[in-house]
Amino acid sequence: MNVTHFLNSNTQKFPLKSAIGYKKKEEWKELSWANFRRMVFKTANALKTAGIVENDRVAIYSDNSAEWIIFDLAVLSLGAVTVPIYSTNNLEQAEYILADSEAKIILVGNQDQYDAAVEILNKNQVLQQIIVSKKSVWIQKEKSQYLEDFIKKCDEHFEIVEKDDEDLATIIYTSGTTGVPKGVMLTHGNFYKCFDAHFDFFKFKNFENEHSLAFLPLTHVFERSWTLLCLYGGAKVTFLENTKLIASTLTEVKPTMMCSVPRFYQKIYAGIQEMVSESTESKKKIFNWAMKVGAEVAELKRTGKSVSFSLKLKNYIANTLVFKKIKHKMGGNLWFMPCGGASISAEVTQFFDAMGIHITVGYGLTETTATLTAFPFQNYEYGTAGITLGDTKIRIGENDEIQAKGSGIMKGYYKKPAETAEVFTNDGWFKTGDAGKFDEKGNLVITDRIKDLMKTSNGKYVAPQPIENLLSNNNFITQAMVIAEGKPFVTALIIPNFEALKELLPKLNIPFTSWEEIVNTDKIKDFYHQKLDEIQKQLSGFEKVKKFVLMPAEFEITTGEITPTLKVKRNVVLAKYVDLIDKMYS
Template sequence: MTDTHTLIESRPPSVANLFLERVAATPDIEAYRYPVPSASGSGPDDWKALSWAQAAERVYAAAAGLIALGVQPEERVALAANTRVDWILADLGVLCSGAATTTVYPSTNAEETAYILADSGSRVLIAEDAGQLAKAREKRAELPDLAHVVVIEEADAQPAEGDPEGWVLSLAELERLGADHLEKNPGCVKERVAALRADQLATVIYTSGTTGRPKGVRLPHDNWSYMARAIEATGMVAEEDVQYLWLPLAHVFGKVLTAGQIAVGHVIAVDGRVDKIIENLPVVRPTYMAAVPRIFEKVYNGVAAKARAGGGAKYKIFQWAAGVAREYAKVSQDNFKRTGSTSVPFALGAKHKIADTLVYGKLREAFGGRLRAAVSGSAALSPEIGYFFAGAGIHILEGYGLTESSAASFVNPGESYRTGTVGKPLPGTEVRIAEDGEILLRGPGIMEGYHGLPEKTSEVLEPDGWFHTGDIGELSADGFLRITDRKKDLIKTSGGKYIAPAEVEGQFKAVCPFVSNVLVHGANRNFCTALIALDEPTIMGWAKEHGLEGRTYAEVVATDQVRALVDGYVERVNEGLQRWQQIRKFRLLPRDLDIEHGEVTPSLKVKRPVVERAFKDLLDEMYAGSREA
């Protein structure tokens, strides 16, 4: 077996090279699985499969089609679509043509989409449907470089009056154009791949900044080739695995998973419809999946709500089982850290066995019954929720990275994972902690810089390659990293005490099964407050049981009953906090935070400044009459 160092150091220049190697090695093995509506139009979707050879046929055709349109190496081709197999094939087509992908979230409005297309200088836009096409058409006057829009949904690829000739075509037409071009120039795609350099631009991903315009992160081919090999080297994923991929591919977390899959050669089942996750899991039966903390929080809250709806006895059993799960996980992880064994005392093991029969087994079945590991990233997972799932036999391996580090810089190692940490650095990545606690990274995954913004690049990237993450963390003696907060999110009270709001927020999420989002505020104030948004299905179920049926969500959260309910959880959290960390006042929001209002990113991270501006009146109200008001 090739050792880790050799595997990484001998990496090819690009994931496009890895793709060609993969197709040659396992042409007939299943690569992708994707849903199509059932023939009857009702009932569950049918799932189709593509082998590596079948995928390659479409990838080469798309690449040759772009070449035929005149796209040159390193020119940008934007992709605005939801997570689907066509996204992956189109992205590989862009890479194999020598061009670079600009990723665009499909939820991005027309104005910001136009900014990204113009700033990146994208020559072609691959758009999912009529809605994405309409954004480009609306702003066409501002996009002189945009020569073509390729629409994935063939029926939506309709030219309109005023469109330049050939400006709109379907993805199927692009692939047919490419197939014709390949007939005349059979080596054109492989020649483009052979000419790729490691330092050549592969991707521009725009960060969804909390203030101002997003910045384009320039990621060369070597970033992805390194990531693919590093993921392979960890041994976390094997060729026989089935991965369920629903994460947005415009986000670096989703995209890095596609690179790792090509290196390892396992199956990916692709469906970005978040509302289909619960339905899909028992069908796909994944052995491995990645998600953001919000998904695990929703599953946990959903299980708790279902138990509560089953009556007092069922809810007590669930609460007992949840406590056993957490204790079991903590004891077994502590034992492994000390002795290398996950053994637990006999009495705890006996309780765990009963709880497994009553609760955990059903939870694992909801995930398809075969889930070996789940990776959580993009934001911090509450340790108490992590311990619950660990004790229930669903092993959540937290990882850490940024768009600027090609997503995966740290991940928890398989059996020896530690809940509450993001694990160890990937092979080839260096880490150090600055004097002020900031995490610095260096290695082949670090970006080239921000597109067209040399001053912004120099602010975070030192000449010797060290990247300033903006996150605060601690390294254990044996190399496990714990993130404590974003450097810019640390708040200092008017009394001079520093508070990591994410830590308090995580503890609240662990005790309150009704919460959707929570934001702790207290910078330059003499006490902490919180803005709390509740999970609508969960609180509406509770409302129905408590005589509040027929009211809207906003009316329910405004009632004294719900305020008293949440107040109980606030008090529970406060019991475990230092005095200056405690939530002294809170307000329940009349709606949840969402992408549409710009309050959360597409990867569901809360944008603190946006939320604080949107609900300034509620914050001011809580501090009215206090000494600093």
């Protein structure tokens, strides 16, 4: 079955209901299911007229937008293959993906992406045409066309091309923390079988009334799979183009669902903790009482027990005094929030649960069509990645490596048979590269990336992720990268939370000059030393960060220091800042 068949079934069921939302000229707009399908089919016919046939590759190089998902579904309904490119990828990265995938047409979003595509088009023998989603982009007429003009004269009637489970739907190039990007081949069967597994696992009620906000990049398997799942189930999806506007968008759009990465929740958690620490004693008491009541209610709900009337009453007061204000800043309607892409600490998920905002923690990879495991609605265990979905099977192999089988496992890496063979065992299990174990209740516990596990020169093994999570749960730390491999002790490169730090400067009588100067002042270094002493109390001596460098700017996606889901590319950062790191050990 072609995964896009939901366009027909959902249009028949609720033609006038909103399918997608998007912002145009500072105003939120909507497309009904009937009009959404119409736009997809017109685009599919335009691609067909342009010579795209089954199994041809078509690329998308753009920020999230209504045009992104319309183009993607048009490509898939035609039986062709979508090749998404991160909007933050530079010219060289985009050029590699277009050459490797042999894409014939590309959709671009902004001027920089268009300019890069033109340069690539002039060198690339396969790429034939650039389609531009926004009229604000200046284009050269030759081999370039605005999407609006591209589809203008096309018919809205279209027959979706039938596909088998094993037929290729997309090639997603991993932005992995090491090595050259590999094109992960996912099939139509990978997608819709995973969708069915999710609906069976969560047993949503009236899913068509839900409203998801697409906030993570659609290029990433997590947001792409989640967005397609929402549309597959008839829910509305609103697309956020500029992620910096997430705070205002949440209050404007008021979604009920949204998938995100741990950093989003860590920032909220750290900000609230800092705000409470600076409050009056009476406000602290109220907050702590509310959290205690919320935690009791959350624990009863988690274990499937009933909440007494008196506790419900207390929780109502706690919600009115404390939780409601925080929920309002997140739109007020969020109740289902899948979280993945990296590990999240138990204290953060417990904190949100106490406020009545449940984070559904999950685990998966691009190669597994995202979710392998997730928290069920009840009897989940904090600090784990939940239990398996659908027909997924997991075993623990050599070096505690998590290995998986099931409907979500990729077809392989595009044009890379040797690399494909490397990640599968002789008996057909996919090797995730992550280390883990099962607890006594069958929950998967991720211990770390096998490649990331570090051994100090004293022979002690250090897992960096739990330490980095502990540090970045603090409001004054945006990101931390732990260093220990072959070293006598643990050190870290720390990215301060520059907003919080700027507010602190007047209290320390430090005039703002530049961040290069600020992070090197003794007062700021002493402040962070104190913070680290407080944060690391629970760690063993050999795990504690003994020395650190405060970085004057955040790690950048464009320079390759972090992935689009904000994971640090250790090899890149280690090579780039080798002198700074060496100084900590000299």
